[in-house]
Amino acid sequence: MVRTFFRKLLRYLSSDDDDSDDDLYEDVEEQCTRKRRKFIRRNHIQGHERLYRDYFAENPVYPSNLFRRRFRMSRPLFLHILNEVVANEPYFVQRRDNIGRLGLSSMQKITAALRMLAYGVSADFMDEYIRIGESTAMESLKKFCETIVSIFSSEYLRSPNTNDITRLLAVADQRGFPGMLGSIDCMHWKWKNCPTAWKGMYSGHIREPTIILEAVASYDLWIWYAFFGMPGSHNDINVLERSFVFTELAQGRAPPVNYTVNGHDYTMGYYLADGIYPKWQTFVKTIPSPRGNKNKHFAKAQESARKDVERAFGVLQQRFAIIRGPSRMFKLKVLTNIMKACVILHNMIIEDERDDGDSLNIEYDQLDDDLPELSRTQTNEFMDFIQRCLLIKDSSAHHQLQEDLIEHQWLLYSQQ
Structure with missing residues (x-):
């Protein structure tokens, strides 16, 4: 030219x-x-006023049930998240440009980010309603997920404390599995825009690039542990070897878990798992080909209770369609923040909608949460660390626990 x-x-x-x-x-x-770059006058003020009248006014156009369905959460929870995000991230504070015009409000940016998470739509899908450009919507999504992870990870992506373990053990005892802390499994997320050089490493049994999420979920679908980022070519055992699910237990910093099954005392909680997981003391698996009424009843009960983590994955994908379909992002760090943000928001919704009237009447022992840290200088503590790792991977204790649970389940069944 x-x-x-x-x-x-x-x-x-x-x-x-x-x-x-x-x-x-x-x-x-x-x-x-x-x-010359074409300038689009979107009228941000008109978009903010329309959004406010529709959902946040004193008498909004759409009632609370439609707000819950479209935002995936209640209005008070959304406003709580909005206030925390605005207080910790200056990007979401409404500003004026050089000629004094007001820019996008925090409500518009966060609504666009949540709609992209909830519906899995492209960045310019909300332009006509919220009046936000494609690049700004993408930046809002990345900033929102990063801010959610930095603010709420310590509260909604933590390991269970003493009170949580007491509640989980009480519910597990009612379900016939004393000592159960939840269920563990892995989920694959397709990566559409995976770099060509990485496709072989991230392609597994489904022949498409995926990223693995390992999670532990309890009976109320709360996700207590989330480990994301492993290539899809790995299986559940490879992910387990690289995850941190038993790090606190091996270091002696996990709260104590004491229970008795069939006359035997145990000091480690366990997770329900499928057949690929190893025979460790911290896993209880089903019986592949059960013979006899006792084994058949146990296999049925174990497979029924293990569906908690499968239900948690289903609800997580139903609430946030962005992780149900193929990801269109390019950077692994952005995908990690999106997945963690969805898990955190999932737990926040569960806590907000939990019915306190249906909770168990449990008297918690308020113990000191300052558990001892593992030292790297004393040989005795290092030997204790090795001993705890050996106890976690004890296969004989795994078989003994499984036999005790079979007898315990059959005893409960006979009493009914």
Whole structure:
């Protein structure tokens, strides 16, 4: 284009024709029009006012049930999240530009981010309603997920404390599995825009690039542990070897779990798992080909209770469609923040909608949560660490616990 322009300029200088002057001006104007960036007047104020009247006014257009369905959470919870995000991230504070015009409000940016998480739509899908551009919507999504992870991870992605373990053990005892802390399993998230050089590493049994989420969920679908980022070519055992699910237990910093089954005392809680997981003391698996009424009843009860984590994955994907479909992001760090943010919001919704009237009447022992830290200098503590790791992977204790649970389940069944 530049060479063509200079050729015409030389012809103009060497020509005496008056028409060449008009042609030159037309070419200059055409090139300037092509390079000029088109500005879209979206009227941010009108978009904010429409959003406020529809959902946040004193008498909104849409009632609370439609707000819950479209935002995946109640209005008070959304306002709580909005206030915390605005207080900790200056990006979501409404500003004025150089000529004094108000920009996008925090409500518009966070609504666009939540709609993208909830519906899994593209960045420019909400432009017509919220009046937000594609690049701004993408930046709002990334900033929102990063801020959610930094603010709420310590509260909604933590390990269970003493009170939580007391509640989980009480519910597990009622379900016929004393000592159970939840169920563990893995979920794959398709990565559509995986770099070509990484596709072989991230492609597993489904022949498409995926990223694995390992999670532990309890009976109320609360996700107590989430480990995300392993390539999809790994299986559940490889993910387990690299995860941190038993780190606190091996270091002696986990709250104590003491229970008795069939006359035997145990000091480690366990998770219900499927057949691929190893035979450790901290896992209770089903019986592949049960023989006899006792084994059949135990296998049925174990597989029924283990569905907690499968239900948690289903509810998580139903609430946030962005992790149900193939991801269109390019960077693994952004995908990690999106997955963690969805898990945190999932737990916040469960806590907000939990019915306190249906909870168990449990008297908690308020113990000191300052558990001892593992030292790296004393040999005795290092040997204790090795001993605890060996106890976690004790296969004989795994078989003994399984036999005790079989007898315990059959005893409860016979009493009924």
